[in-house]
Amino acid sequence: MSLFKSVFNNEKKSAQSAKERLQLVLTHDRTDITPAQLEALKDELIEVISRHISIEPAAVNINVAREGREQRLVADIPLKVAQRRGK
């Protein structure tokens, strides 16, 4: 197990960790949005949308995406299969 672990760890080079950590940190530095705020936003969105259409709350994904120096809020909200009335 420990051998497996060390082999597995070796696969991810430290430069890759640095890049991934920076991607997250820069997004937060640039937008000033905390993970807690994002979570609160997600809960409210689910609530509002659920009032109108039926969605899968557990599968909702809200993220800040980078595009060059621009940040955008991306929401991925899977819909439930429509249950046709009267069938």
Added chain:
Amino acid sequence: MSAKIITVTSGKGGVGKTTAIASLGIALASLGEKVVCVDGDIGLRNLDVIMGLENRIVYDIVDVVEGRCRLRQAMIRDKRVPGLFLIPAAQTRDKNALSPSDMIRLGDELRPEVDWVLIDSPAGIERGFKNSIAAADRVLVLTNPEISAVRDADRVIGILEAEEKGSPELIINRVNYEMVQNGEMLSTEDVLDLLAIKLIGVVPEDKSVLVAANQGMPVSLDNDSRAGQAFRNIAMRLTGKEVPFMDLAEKDGFWDKFSKLAGGN
């Protein structure tokens, strides 16, 4: 003459701003341009020692701004290359001795005197930094392929954008090719992907930079230094010439491979 005013800044300290300013100054002057390097780090003066001109200081930037001397009296001529001058920072004053409007006035006074004004910004994002960018036509953000330096560079780029200074250009300094190859250092591409601004130079890590600093000889005077070559390339790009980016692998070139094959090293 109407000088272009260029500021080198970084957010984080110790990434090589002063080395860059001294080297770009020497390199531009060697191309026949008239250049004045300005140390914007009031209270922590260092460009003088990197340029090897510390024994010739009489007046400094605060003396000029406060009218205790004429501009030309504070411009120390570097005797190694014609057309190169230094305006040193004040060492005994605090950084609030100058304001951004002082710097704009100084810049306007310098414009007719030279082709290039290179301003060495202090680390940080406070008064000294604001002073250093106030008069700039172009800002170069310098960073190392290191997590804290890249983060601070991003902050500085954000501030420059917010102040509508235009998009700055990036110098990545101290790249260790071998470590990048081994996945142990952020590559040029990684840093560019993260910071998303235009690249103007990549400088390899090079022991000759410290040796040059020890002697007060800007590294671009050393024809054998790869960092020196990288800075000379950046100087040419500043003047508008297209210079291909240096092949960082070159050091591991024919002779290294040959000597490895031959069992050396």
